[in-house]
Amino acid sequence: MIDVDGELRVFEKQERERLGLDSTFVPWVEDMANKTFSKKERTKITILVAGLTMAHDMFVQGALRGIGYHVQALDCPDTASLRVGKEFGNRGQCNPTYFTVGNLVKYLCALRDERGMSSSEIVEKYVFLTAGACGPCRFGMYVTEYRKALRDSGFDGFRVILFQQTGGLSQALGEDSGLEMNPTFFWALVKAIIAGDVLNALGYRIRPYEVNAGDTDRAIGRCREIVYGALEARTNIVWALRRCKGELGRVRVNRIQAKPKVSIIGEFWAMTTEGDGNYQLQRFLEGEGAEVDVQLVTAWLLYMLWEARHDTQQRVHLRVADHAKSSLGAMGPFGVTKKLLGVQAADTAVRMIFQTFAQACGLSGYPLPNMDEIAQVSHQYYDNNVRGGEGHMEVGKLIMNVLHSKAHMTVSVKPFGCMPSAGVSDGVQSALSEKLPGAIFCPVETSGDGRVNFYSRIQMYLFKAKQAASSELEEACRTHGVTVAQVRDVLASDSGRSNALYKADHRYAGTAADVVADVAPLLTRSRAQRWIEHVRGLAVRSRRAVEVSPQSVVERVRSVSAGVPMIVERARVDALIIRDTWRARKRTSPEAIDSAAQ
């Protein structure tokens, strides 16, 4: 007997094909996202890292190798990376995207085309590890761009692994993940970043004043090897940095040179990179006779901690809790305190680690930025809640540089297409510079192919900064009643102050003027006079302290006693919360549920 339904199914299928009604739509799905590698694969996977300064990338490589991964740092992105980025990236991207995305694709293409590896072999054996964010600028979408470029360049399936900057010390990638984002992993990264910062800061501090060209770079090169070795072997990093101090201390310097101090601020990547991404801006400025003050990656860590603290404090008094990303709605009754304490602890820890590393390496007198002050001075111009890139920091740092005479000139580097920097800060800074008399402020855009104009623009402002540095040195000499030659003579015979690691107290923008202010008393006062002044100063300070102490003690006692009822009431609330929480937990415990069921 004929199978009507079966025959009909076959017929309908044929008819559908004949009529072209057969096509089924398969929606596009992103299949390259959130991929990692398994524990089993760990031994054959090489993790590629990049994105910070050369020292940082090298140390991250060493630190992660130290905890058992195969790691390879990519070279600093160059113009060729930009070209590759533009070819495989979306149109209209910002320059940091093109450089960083292009740099990865360029490296993989070199593996394929020069080392003869097949694309599938590369996809199998390499992964790229990078920091991620949740916006609001394009930095948070870099990984979208990485995937597109990798797919379009023939590396479909290549794994890009993200660790969230604000994700805390433990981030899960899945139980079987070969990459464990645990405290060990993040401690390795923190060590690498802070050590890199300390060495970079010292390099920029010493190099402009070196007597023999190239001494600093050679010493820094040796230091990098020492630190890298310690990170890779997981030996004591502080001890390694102490060894670096010896290396750097041997560089001969002459600090009595009126060099303009130029603070580089701007978009994070553009001001940090040392390659074509900012046309080797740091080296160019040094070549033009300036001392460069760079921003440290540690400051970025502090900014993120500030964000967490600020956002929490802003919401803590809301009568009804919200439930968005920065809201506190999902937190328990003690969640806010826990978060604030955690952030404070992390801030303190970062500062302590930095200063420990700095002291070990000989980087003295280097205070990390006060994030609250930066936020406060910038808020009326650049709202602290506007985020992305450096947020209000670009504006805040400019104000701080002027307020605290931190530099003669501020260069703000804005990569082409950067939204927070070129699209917002620049407009605010332009108006602000009108309100900061005497500020030499040079906003400059890096488009990747306008090197001559870029340099030209900086030279334009640097001319004024040089004049400012010279007149500042003259002014310092006049104020302190000494000459440059006298100061030079003193330094020639004072091994401590002529040491490469010596740092005079900050009084002026320029290093030479600070040295003059520090050395002048040696010339204009006898040892006895200096002692007397020292003792007098101490006495004045002590007297003032004694004068105010009783009053302050009384005030403190008064305020505490006035606050006692409030403290008692608050403690009572805490007790009630604990009690209720305990009761609620008891009610929902498995035993309670069982007994209720019975």
Place this chain on the structure above:
Amino acid sequence: MAHRQLAIGMDVGSTTVKATVVDADTKEILWSDYQRHHTKQPEYVLSMLEQIQASLGEDCSRIFLTGSGAGPLCAPTGGKFVQEVNAVSLAVEHLHPDVGSVIELGGQDAKIIVFREESREGGGKTATASMNDKCASGTGATIDKCLVKVGAPPDMVTSLHFDDSKLHHVAAKCGVFAETDIVNLIKSGIPANEVLCSLADAIVLQNLSVLTRGSTLKHRVLLLGGPNTYLPFLQECWRLRIPQTWNERGYQYPTHVPIEQLIFVPENSQYYAAFGAVLYGLHEPEPIGRLAPLDSLHEYIEHGRKARLAETAGPALTSSVEELADFKQQYAIPKFEPVQFAPGEVVRGVIGLDGGSTSSKAVLVDYDTGRLLAKAYQLSKGNPIQDAKELLLKIRDAVEGVRDDRALDPSRENPRLEVMGFGATGYAADVLEKCVHSDVNIVETVAHMISAVHYFGSVDVVCDIGGQDIKVLFIKNGDIANFRLSNSCSAGNGTLLQATAEQFGVAITDFSDAAFRAELAPKFSYGCAVFLDTDRVNFQKEGYSKEEMLAGLAQVLPKNVWQYVVQIPRLASLGRVFVLQGGTQYNLAAVKAQVDYIRSRVPDAEVYVHPHTGEAGAIGAAMETLRVVKRRGRSTFIGIEPAIHLEYGTTNDASTVCHFCENHCKRTFIDTKAPDGSTSRYIAGFSCEKGTVESKEAMVAIVEERKQIARAYPNLVDYEARRAFMHVYDTKPMPEEGTPTNDFEIRRGLLGQRRVAITRPMRRSSSEAWAARRRVRVGIPRVLNMYSTAPFFRAYFEALGIPKTNVVFSDETTEELWVKGGKYGSIDPCFPSKVAQAHVHNLLFEHHSEKRTLQYVFFPILTHVRSWIEDTVDNTSCPIVAGSPNVIKAAFTKEVDFFQQRGIEYLSPALSFVEPSLLARKMFETFESRLHITEDENDFACREAWKALDAFDEDLQVKGQAILETVEAEDRVAIVLLGRPYHSDPGLNHGIPDEFQLLGYPILSIRSIPRSRTFLDQYYKRDVEAGVMRSPLALGSMWPENFSANSAQKVWAAGFASRHPNVVVLDLSSFKCGHDAPTYGLVDSIIGASKTPYAALHDIDANKPGGSIKIRVKTYAHALKLHEERLQDARKKRGELVRAVDRKRLELLELREQQRQAQADRNPIIDAEIAELRARVRSYEGPSDGLGEHNDDRGKLIQLRRKSADGPPILEVSRHAAE
């Protein structure tokens, strides 16, 4: 006599070398000279140094160089480089101590220096300088190019006076735009003096608005640089516009001093930079700048230059003579041999004509065989009718011989041409359709596609590079599946190659031979023509030869095409068969670069050059004409002789000016009269549809017609844009004092805190406060995310008692609004954020007056906006959008506080629309003391505001659903506009959605897509059940980094369009949009998977690119028509399938019945089914049941209705939409 110390200052610019010799002690200029260097900078510098040494001896011991070409010459001369602005500043300070600002227009640079007196003691002056980035226009090079285009004689240019009474639009933002506008003005018949004055005005305003970075120029103003020195009309323009900005900004300047003294051009200003370089250099200690022996410069000229170039240059076009020979053999385009006709032969053919912007072409194609018989070429003369007449004459003469010849030999019987049809494409097609009744008027893209497919059959990609445009068409199944067009900004087109070759004195026909001779090639940056030109100047300075430059230029062409215009890196994904066409393919160097580029990425590619590469468009038009005429059986063409003898006249005077709107377009009327006496008028040069009519009655008719179309095909984008700012929700009255109110109280411990629900009496502000609020007026700019949040703010203020007329939004974005208020910003971000300054200006200058004061300008920072996507990682605004209120505040308080001046307070609290409680708190903090409100009132107003926002949103969705259901029922398509909320602004979207609406396509906004689960399940259920996505409103499976709310919604809408068969996509994105950029690839992938028709305009900016929009609209309309046909076909096929299955079932059942009968086993149920099936199948044989039948009533008006479950569609939405 003491030994003199002399220093040389040398200014090496982009076109000239200027030198001065200065006495170091007295600063006196002892010697000076000025030479054009013809790109031989080192040679001219050397020659000048030799002259200096000859006349001043060995006293010249130091040299300082400045200028854009000075860099490479420092080492060989021993000179020190001095930055140009520093040099000019020092010279000006020295020579004109009382000058407050300098405006210098150089060849490639424009600079503005503003001197500021230092407040500190002895501070002197500080110069704040700004230079154009490489993108900006307004430089000497732009002016030079435009002068060439205008073709004005030098004596006219140097004697012309500025007249601001007849100015026309010129986009000076970019040199390419400016040139395009200038060309269009000339073509429209605008006199040269008006064009030049318009250019000067545009350049002056551009520099005043952008280059000053929002600063006010201080008096006296010094004008420097070639254009400022030699063009009196430019000087006069500065003298008009600068005082206007002074007056606008309240800047005090001496009004009694003649303007010629306040804004002046000094004598010998060409030497300022060179002189200033010396002044600068003398600050440098010896031996910096010690003049080296001239031998080293000799050595540099002889050898150094080349060696340096080899390090950075790229490879040549060919690696060997053999390779070149092979290539030429394969790709040289065979010369076209016109067909010879026998005496007396009747040649039956159709004519295709391609009226391009720079040249026009026509072809004659055999009516029977489709063979190309003759072709003609004509450089465009600006009048499409004249061009067409001459081309037709050439075609006729090609067949019949020149009339004069025939007159000489009357006995000779010539072949005779019988034109069977005529079709046109290109910009001339519209006018020809009207006056010669063409059979075909097709858009260029389609014409090119038809032509390529005609010659090469199964083609994958057609790349047409013409004089102005690059068109790349992706072909699937013999039709355009997608296309990319260069926007007005991109370079690499034929004109650029030609212009560059001519600058080197190379004829375009010799381009390739010259380029093939090069042994290396500089690496140009691809992208914009201005960038290329900057590179060209730089490379010239570096010493590349013209051959090398041409080779480099040829090599950049494919990058422009594939990386800049096409933006699809994996070429192989497009297919294997590439056809290159367009006039540029005659240039073999360009072809070689293209072929190499394609082959390096698609190794098995077949790359062909169209055999009639220049006439591909015309051939396409001819082929389409052939098809249409044969199908129709007749031609509408008036005939070749009447066309050749068509009489026409053009009028362009006061009578043709359109007065139907503020634009006052200067139109051109082209009146034609055919030999049969019929007349027609073609109107050109208008910017909107109102310009197409001549009388008020006709205008009224047009408006009425538009209204009808708008009713029939609603445009929800436009609706949304208007409704967002209207009063759409009546807020409830504020509860009385003491009304029980539910609230929470925070009980705080030392470590923990908890919220406790309480009920307490409502607290209200005093009646005086309520009365005071009745008088408050709040101004809000109609910009950015206000387009999605304004109903919230309006309702908030209304709930607090502010009258609805006192919530004042700035006017809609228009060109006038932008021109009036766009000069305050110091940065150049995307237009949507830049235009905010014009809106705030509008509020300050138009909506605020002494009688009607605004107390507040409220421009909140919206850090986060609402989104319906369920799995986003955040819902942020773009940082530029969020930060704009800060930038605007900076712009309007930079030198003068415009708010304070008017007693207005500028309020820009940071608000997050994803945290209602925090938002309410921030609103309260902002308005508590200003509006004297209680927190309870604030909270109530916020709750009402949310309801208003919801009502706004729901209304859109209801209308969206009605449209979708109707188009689905009628096999039509609706276009969803993928854009950010502010792309609803007609001033930002340039009316592009309206263009499609007029073609009969309803327009949906993203927010009008219904989001109810029941509706979406129709399209998503399968994927949700299969686990592809979590819910219809989830996006994680497509884009995990979806923190940008508006981007995420855009990508989601693309996903919806990919699933809905009746929804197609129009993607708009603003130039420099940072949050859209990462979505380009995503949207492409999503849309690509479903083959949904898709059109994108990704770089829209302040200027409306009329031509570019037109070609895209026409091409896309072609694709939409095909898509609708496919939808209708699919319905027919589905009907056919149902019928076939029924028949088959009947057949099978009958068979089984027979088998059963054989076994005597009858089944009554099957018998009944067979009877029913028989009846149904019989009905198929009769008249159509309507299944799959659809009458194409495009052009008729349809009413969009909502489908109801149990009856015909009932809800008419079009009326609301049009209101």
